[in-house]
Amino acid sequence: MRASAVRHLIALSARSLGFLKDVTLYDTEYVDAVLLHGRFDFKSYTEDLFHKLALTLPPSLSTALPLRRAEFLAGRAMARAALQALGQHAAEIAIGSDRAPVWPKGSVGSITHARGHCVCFAKCDPRWQVGVDVEAIASGHALKSILTMAANQRERDLIARQTALPPDQLATLLFSAKETLFKGLYPLVRRFFGFDCAELRTPPANGFLRLHLTQTLCRELPAGESYDIRFNITADRALTWLALRPVRSRCDWPRGM
Structure with a gap:
């Protein structure tokens, strides 16, 4: 899993045209779990990156500040990469009524970002609860x-x-x-x-x-x-x-x- 995940992460960084960089796969010490940390460069953010990364900008963020949209893009890109590393179907991760991500059936996860850092922690067992910051x-x-x-x-x-x-x-x-x-x-x-x-x-x-x-x-x-x-x-x-x-x-x- 690790070798294929690393290849995908390299490809993800390339498709993002410098927006996502230094994406690293960490050992979580949990079974069937993936922890990804990377950086995103706001100066490299453009709206068409959603299309290049095959992600959708939700209507609720259509009037959000560009930084908020960049954070959302980085988080969802990392989440999809985490699911792919777990061998899960990388579906769109919707926004729930409480603003938390709605993870695809069979998975659970958490996304966080701060000052250009972005992280996703995901596990392919929905019986668990996870958190990351x-x-x-x-x-x-x-x-x-x-x-x-x-x-x-x-x-x-x-x-x-x-x-x-x-x-x-x-x-x-x-x-x-x-x-x-x-x-x-x-x-x-x-x-x-x-x-x-x-x-x-x-x-x-x-x-x-x-x-x-x-x-x-x-x-x-x-x-x-x-x-x-x-x-x-x-x-x-x-x-x-x-x-x-x-x-x-x-x-x-x-x-x-």
């Missing part, structure tokens, strides 16, 4: 916002005293991991929940970052439940991903919630 390493105001809004005091103390990663990288990684956890759990919970619902209690190690739920989201997701989120980090970006098999297709809501 990529973030440019934060600095200045963005870093301050993460430490204020996405981290609690215990997490800020941990970021300040640990030596595993520079503080800006760990803060960005924490933010990305919480985004990934939200994406993985949202299809079960079907409601939004904040950064305060999960907490980092130990430094990341060996490519894993463990988050603990601080609140009960529903019976199947009680406070104290932990999730090991995989990550890959470089000097300019943090990448996190998660796959989990739910007990039930959706949460069984207790009375009063």
